[in-house]
Amino acid sequence: MTPGLLVVVSGPAGVGKGSVVRKILEYAENIVLSVSATSRPPRVNEVDGVNYFFKTREEFEAMIKNNELLEWVEYCGNYYGTPKEWVCREVEKGHVVILEIEVDGAVNVRRLFPDCVLCFVLPPDYNELEKRLRGRGTETDESIKARLARAVEEFKLIDRYDYLILNDTVENAADRLLSIIKSERMKTSRNQSIIDKFKNINRSE
Amino acid sequence: MTPGLLVVVSGPAGVGKGSVVRKILEYAENIVLSVSATSRPPRVNEVDGVNYFFKTREEFEAMIKNNELLEWVEYCGNYYGTPKEWVCREVEKGHVVILEIEVDGAVNVRRLFPDCVLCFVLPPDYNELEKRLRGRGTETDESIKARLARAVEEFKLIDRYDYLILNDTVENAADRLLSIIKSERMKTSRNQSIIDKFKNINRSE
Numbered sequence: 001m002t003p004g005l006l007v008v009v010s011g012p013a014g015v016g017k018g019s020v021v022r023k024i025l026e027y028a029e030n031i032v033l034s035v036s037a038t039s040r041p042p043r044v045n046e047v048d049g050v051n052y053f054f055k056t057r058e059e060f061e062a063m064i065k066n067n068e069l070l071e072w073v074e075y076c077g078n079y080y081g082t083p084k085e086w087v088c089r090e091v092e093k094g095h096v097v098i099l100e101i102e103v104d105g106a107v108n109v110r111r112l113f114p115d116c117v118l119c120f121v122l123p124p125d126y127n128e129l130e131k132r133l134r135g136r137g138t139e140t141d142e143s144i145k146a147r148l149a150r151a152v153e154e155f156k157l158i159d160r161y162d163y164l165i166l167n168d169t170v171e172n173a174a175d176r177l178l179s180i181i182k183s184e185r186m187k188t189s190r191n192q193s194i195i196d197k198f199k200n201i202n203r204s205e
Numbered sequence: 206m207t208p209g210l211l212v213v214v215s216g217p218a219g220v221g222k223g224s225v226v227r228k229i230l231e232y233a234e235n236i237v238l239s240v241s242a243t244s245r246p247p248r249v250n251e252v253d254g255v256n257y258f259f260k261t262r263e264e265f266e267a268m269i270k271n272n273e274l275l276e277w278v279e280y281c282g283n284y285y286g287t288p289k290e291w292v293c294r295e296v297e298k299g300h301v302v303i304l305e306i307e308v309d310g311a312v313n314v315r316r317l318f319p320d321c322v323l324c325f326v327l328p329p330d331y332n333e334l335e336k337r338l339r340g341r342g343t344e345t346d347e348s349i350k351a352r353l354a355r356a357v358e359e360f361k362l363i364d365r366y367d368y369l370i371l372n373d374t375v376e377n378a379a380d381r382l383l384s385i386i387k388s389e390r391m392k393t394s395r396n397q398s399i400i401d402k403f404k405n406i407n408r409s410e
Contacts, residue, residue: 183384
């Protein structure tokens with residue numbers, strides 16, 4: 001009774017979605033993080049197929065052309081994207097694939113993989129988001145302002161998402177995400193084989 | 206971030222849905238059991254508005270006529286039904302109302318209260334259902350056969366439900382129902398006020 005699932009997690013910079021995703025991976029339950037493809041060269045210790053699927057620019061551009069990516073971006077001169085085939089294979093195995101991407105990408109994934117679940121991680125309020133960004137202590141004032149301005153743009157698209165996850169603490173937010181995963185796997189629409197089993201009972205009296 | 210919710214729980218006789226509902230009421234979280242209206246006279250210790258809303262036949266028939274019931278049945282010469290107004294008031298307060306009713310009633314509730322969540326409790330398999338019915342030790346062989354035949358009819362309508370809850374143990378099933386409740390309350394479609402709050406952030410730089 002455990003169908004596979006593709007779960008997209010988005011949210012503004014500083015909201016802590018990375019921590020929430022890392023926490024939920026500890027819970028196991030067949031939850032895996034999506035492995036991206038990239039044209040960036042591997043760094044020391046990075047393993048192909050674990051950290052990334054490493055591709056040449058030409059290979060990556062062929063993947064784009066052949067619709068082999070659920071979403072992709074070009075960032076600092078390198079391509080990054082999510083290989084559709086890998087995700088489909090994991091979901092078919094009954095695994096939950098978590099994909100942490102930005103709002104534009106999420107909309108694309110929904111188009112190419114309609115059965116996915118879109119989750120948006122929210123801070124308790126906007127001031128808290130600014131506090132968390134400043135709390136990192138690694139960003140310039142300018143960078144923080146740019147990220148906050150971007151957050152406001154992202155908030156405009158939250159009704160494209162299925163679920164809103166409040167991140168007051170990482171543990172609470174991870175519990176919330178786990179409830180969503182458990183609940184989505186119980187959806188009638190994801191359990192046709194169980195429906196068939198119970199619909200086709202033949203009572204021989 | 207806790208919108209109210211109407212949760213309908215159905216399932217065949219013997220599946221243990223009553224135990225699952227009782228268990229989830231222990232978890233609190235603003236979960237209440239729906240109070241039915243009935244034309245049956247109160248028994249000793251039964252309190253109006255707690256166990257039932259007690260009505261005369263004439264009063265009940267007026268409620269039917271005025272569309273004041275989400276669903277109703279006549280059983281052994283008495284009417285039983287769910288008063289729409291009471292449910293709406295509880296949901297508006299932010300409470301989760303649990304309504305344990307049969308399949309026909311559930312379909313009616315969906316029609317009159319489209320935002321409700323329909324859950325169907327399933328046994329691990331059909332043989333287990335028979336075992337549980339026989340295990341009660343209170344039913345005749347004839348009654349058990351009738352209930353099993355009815356279960357087969359009910360299974361034919363499970364795709365009208367939103368969620369399938371496996372009842373292997375009462376604790377597991379109650380946990381599953383709780384995940385559904387938590388998850389449904391995080392749905393974007395149930396949280397317009399939060400969306401508005403984040404969409405209308407006015408950054409003064």
